Amino acid sequence: MICKVAILLVVASVVLASPYNPYYQQQPYAFKYGVQDSYSGQNFGRKEISDGNVVKGTYSVDLPDGRQQTVDYQADKYSGFQAKVSYTGQYH
Structure with missing residues (x-):
């Protein structure tokens, strides 16, 4: 009986810890x-x-x-975070 309860608790914790939530869009x-x-x-x-x-x-x-730093980025759940960094202006 204790083993069944332990397995049930493990399964419940895995389900609750899952980042997927079908009700959240x-x-x-x-x-x-x-x-x-x-x-x-x-x-x-x-x-x-x-x-x-x-x-x-x-x-x-x-x-x-003296320069300006610009970061252009895109992110999604498949490719992750992708950034392109550029600088304009003259270094003093």
Whole structure:
């Protein structure tokens, strides 16, 4: 009897720990923001969009060396997170 209860608890914990939930569906969304503060020198922004399956976005920041770093990315549950980093401007 104890063995059956132990097996039942193990099976229940595996089912509850599973990341798949048929009642939860990803919802499409989009957002963006930007900050440009001449007093502190902060200049950065981000935008992202999702159709519920694939997330695509970009973010950028002004670096202390005078360049701007931009990251374009895409993520989904099959390919994972993929990013492309680029720099513009002159290094001081």
